[in-house]
Amino acid sequence: MNVLMIAGIGIFITCFILITLEKINKTIIALLGAVLFIILGIIDQDTAFAEIDWNVIFLLIGMMVIVGITKNTGIFQYAAIKTAKAVKGEPIKILLLFAVLSAVFSAILDNVTTVMILTPVIILVAVELGLSPIPFVISSAIASNIGGTATLIGDPPNIMIGSAAGLGFMDFIIYLGPIVLINFIIVCFIIYLLFRKKLKVSIERRARIMEFDEKLSIKDPALLVKCLIVLALVIIGFLIHDKIGLKPATIALFGAALLMLLSGGEEVDKFFHEVEWGTIFFFIGLFILVGGLVELGVIEFLSISLLNLTKGDIALSSQLIIWLSGVMSAIVDNIPYVATMIPMVEHMGETLGSEAIQPIWWSLALGSCFGGNGTLIGASANVVGAGIAGKNGYKISFLEFTKYSAFITVITLIVSSIYVYFRF
Amino acid sequence: MKLSSLIEKDFILVNQNVTTREEAIEVSLNALFDKKRLSIDKKRLISEINQRDELGGTVFPTGLAIPHARVKDYGDLSIMICIPEKPIVINDIEVRCFVIMLTSTAVSNLYLQVLASFTKLSMDEEYFSRLIAAKNAELISKQLAEIYVKKDLTVEDLMSTDFGTVSPESNLKELTDLFYLKKTSYLPVIDSDNRFIGEVRINDLISIGIPNYAVMIGNLSFLNSFEPFEKLMLEEENILVSDIMKKSQVSLRPEASVVEAALELTQGNYRHLPVVKDGNLVGILNIMDILVKVLRR
Numbered sequence: 001m002n003v004l005m006i007a008g009i010g011i012f013i014t015c016f017i018l019i020t021l022e023k024i025n026k027t028i029i030a031l032l033g034a035v036l037f038i039i040l041g042i043i044d045q046d047t048a049f050a051e052i053d054w055n056v057i058f059l060l061i062g063m064m065v066i067v068g069i070t071k072n073t074g075i076f077q078y079a080a081i082k083t084a085k086a087v088k089g090e091p092i093k094i095l096l097l098f099a100v101l102s103a104v105f106s107a108i109l110d111n112v113t114t115v116m117i118l119t120p121v122i123i124l125v126a127v128e129l130g131l132s133p134i135p136f137v138i139s140s141a142i143a144s145n146i147g148g149t150a151t152l153i154g155d156p157p158n159i160m161i162g163s164a165a166g167l168g169f170m171d172f173i174i175y176l177g178p179i180v181l182i183n184f185i186i187v188c189f190i191i192y193l194l195f196r197k198k199l200k201v202s203i204e205r206r207a208r209i210m211e212f213d214e215k216l217s218i219k220d221p222a223l224l225v226k227c228l229i230v231l232a233l234v235i236i237g238f239l240i241h242d243k244i245g246l247k248p249a250t251i252a253l254f255g256a257a258l259l260m261l262l263s264g265g266e267e268v269d270k271f272f273h274e275v276e277w278g279t280i281f282f283f284i285g286l287f288i289l290v291g292g293l294v295e296l297g298v299i300e301f302l303s304i305s306l307l308n309l310t311k312g313d314i315a316l317s318s319q320l321i322i323w324l325s326g327v328m329s330a331i332v333d334n335i336p337y338v339a340t341m342i343p344m345v346e347h348m349g350e351t352l353g354s355e356a357i358q359p360i361w362w363s364l365a366l367g368s369c370f371g372g373n374g375t376l377i378g379a380s381a382n383v384v385g386a387g388i389a390g391k392n393g394y395k396i397s398f399l400e401f402t403k404y405s406a407f408i409t410v411i412t413l414i415v416s417s418i419y420v421y422f423r424f
Numbered sequence: 425m426k427l428s429s430l431i432e433k434d435f436i437l438v439n440q441n442v443t444t445r446e447e448a449i450e451v452s453l454n455a456l457f458d459k460k461r462l463s464i465d466k467k468r469l470i471s472e473i474n475q476r477d478e479l480g481g482t483v484f485p486t487g488l489a490i491p492h493a494r495v496k497d498y499g500d501l502s503i504m505i506c507i508p509e510k511p512i513v514i515n516d517i518e519v520r521c522f523v524i525m526l527t528s529t530a531v532s533n534l535y536l537q538v539l540a541s542f543t544k545l546s547m548d549e550e551y552f553s554r555l556i557a558a559k560n561a562e563l564i565s566k567q568l569a570e571i572y573v574k575k576d577l578t579v580e581d582l583m584s585t586d587f588g589t590v591s592p593e594s595n596l597k598e599l600t601d602l603f604y605l606k607k608t609s610y611l612p613v614i615d616s617d618n619r620f621i622g623e624v625r626i627n628d629l630i631s632i633g634i635p636n637y638a639v640m641i642g643n644l645s646f647l648n649s650f651e652p653f654e655k656l657m658l659e660e661e662n663i664l665v666s667d668i669m670k671k672s673q674v675s676l677r678p679e680a681s682v683v684e685a686a687l688e689l690t691q692g693n694y695r696h697l698p699v700v701k702d703g704n705l706v707g708i709l710n711i712m713d714i715l716v717k718v719l720r721r
Contacts, residue, residue: 074643081646120640127635216645391636 030285037292051291062252068274070227074217081214089206091199103147111381141385149369150180157338169238303347318363325367330374359424376401428568436561452504486546492525580678583707592666610696620705622669675700
């Protein structure tokens with residue numbers, strides 16, 4: 001180990017801790033760390049920029065534009081209210097169906113966006129029913145983390161893993177879809193058992209829900225039609241992208257450009273305001289930081305250690321990765337965690353063969369996505385959901401959230417372990 | 425510059441035997457036309473002055489009337505003073521002094537400053553009585569020499585110094601009453617040591633009535649039966665001004681120019697801004713002040 005290596009590891013671990021503590025904005029930390037790596041000569045600028053996975057960056061940007069325009073049409077509120085009315089305002093059904101909505105939306109949108117859109121409506125419905133919104137908010141956040149695991153675009157770790165491992169949209173649905181569905185059904189059952197006794201409401205309260213006129217939440221029907229057409233095209237594009245030889249980022253950018261054109265492309269800046277530039281630059285910073293670790297040989301060292309530990313046994317490695325990722329994601333931000341793990345798994349692939357390590361990729365995705373539910377701070381969706389509830393006077397403490405979510409996480413990880421063991 | 429240097433002695437008419445506002449304007453314009461060769465018709469001037477008077481705000485409770493007009497292509501600033509023998513009653517006010525002013529349509533700071541100076545001097549009752557009691561034009565001119573007119577109009581000239589304030593310990597019920605009574609939508613928050621610590625706008629009060637989740641949904645048109653002010657009504661005695669007040673983000677200096685004030689008001693979409701000097705609140709500028717005291721004066 002030389003001085004540069006120690007400095008590099010020191011900076012990386014400091015960044016990791018600071019990102020986890022959330023006292024300073026994580027984008028600033030990641031960028032500062034990345035630039036320090038370049039200044040210190042750990043990685044030169046050209047290599048650093050080449051380390052950025054542009055497929056991930058442009059997929060994120062494209063989806064942010066599409067979702068940003070679509071969410072303003074009110075379609076998601078429409079769906080939520082329609083759902084609540086469809087079950088005649090019956091609370092336990094609403095609770096479960098809102099979980100279903102959160103999971104389905106999260107498979108297409110990113111989890112944080114889903115929670116940001118749905119939580120306010122969920123609180124409104126709960127308040128109108130005269131119930132505490134807390135069970136609804138917790139269930140929705142947990143469901144969104146589970147639903148997001150099912151697709152390539154559902155959760156940032158999946159986007160990164162798919163891009164790095166060359167796994168397509170359909171691969172995620174085929175390999176992760178079944179386990180996500182099984183886990184989701186189990187989670188719904190748990191939610192039902194946990195909360196059903198707390199949800200008793202009067203007929204009068206339920207009638208208030210029936211008074212809502214969901215049609216009025218659609219402000220611009222013409223725009224909505226355009227959004228739905230583009231969204232459908234993009235999803236079809238994702239489903240067949242491997243067959244037509246295109247990468248997901250191209251599909252997303254095509255959709256974004258088309259939707260901007262259709263929705264009156266004069267003020268293009270307005271659409272780009274929908275992009276969360278902070279998140280984008282967080283990814284850019286992380287890619288450079290992790291690239292620096294690769295340059296230093298740290299990643300190689302770790303992956304060899306892991307291989308020695310498991311003696312190259314794929315099944316054992318997969319189990320190790322599921323549980324390591326589950327625990328790590330519950331404590332630290334799963335995005336930098338996965339960003340660090342990716343080159344490690346890639347390196348293992350060089351030894352074991354890239355086909356052979358596929359189960360490890362899936363294990364990484366399952367562990368890090370489900371692990372996010374481990375604690376309140378394990379996933380951004382949890383933090384955002386609890387934050388919105390808190391702002392409305394319904395404080396959800398770390399322990400309150402975690403006592404439900406940790407239990408659910410352990411169950412989902414056990415089921416995933418069994419699935420990976422038998423499937424691959 | 426001295427106010428006296430803007431008014432020619434020939435245009436100061438004392439002890440005038442006039443009994444109506446119209447007569448006062450007539451004699452003043454006669455003096456003007458005697459002295460100056462004007463290409464403008466006298467009737468047109470009178471009609472312009474009358475039009476402006478119809479908008480109101482030219483007669484002050486202090487006993488001063490300022491019939492004035494902005495006339496296209498006038499190209500000068502003319503000020504005539506007419507002091508009637510006996511006060512003339514206009515709108516229940518005993519008018520003791522007329523100041524007739526004419527200028528061109530372009531907004532001139534000087535013109536506004538002169539207007540401001542006259543309204544201000546009329547508030548000083550002792551000075552004002554002495555002025556109108558003067559025997560001749562010479563004496564009046566001498567007295568007016570004591571008044572200095574600033575060339576530039578500043579926030580200080582427009583702001584109101586008579587404003588309501590609220591204490592941070594007041595509850596929302598008291599705050600709502602105060603907004604209602606003062607007919608304002610802005611109140612500065614002043615603590616017990618008389619320090620300016622924040623401000624409340626009516627938006628801050630009303631938004632309490634809309635829950636945060638409703639704000640986040642953004643579009644509430646689908647709600648037919650929602651009662652927005654439930655929380656506000658229930659808790660108006662428990663929520664304090666200090667809970668909803670905001671730190672003043674933008675304030676104006678008294679010496680700030682009108683254009684600076686206009687910029688701050690329009691950029692921030694404010695209706696009121698505090699005027700602060702050395703950390704102390706000295707006035708409130710209402711966006712209506714710009715309309716009333718600059719655009720339509």
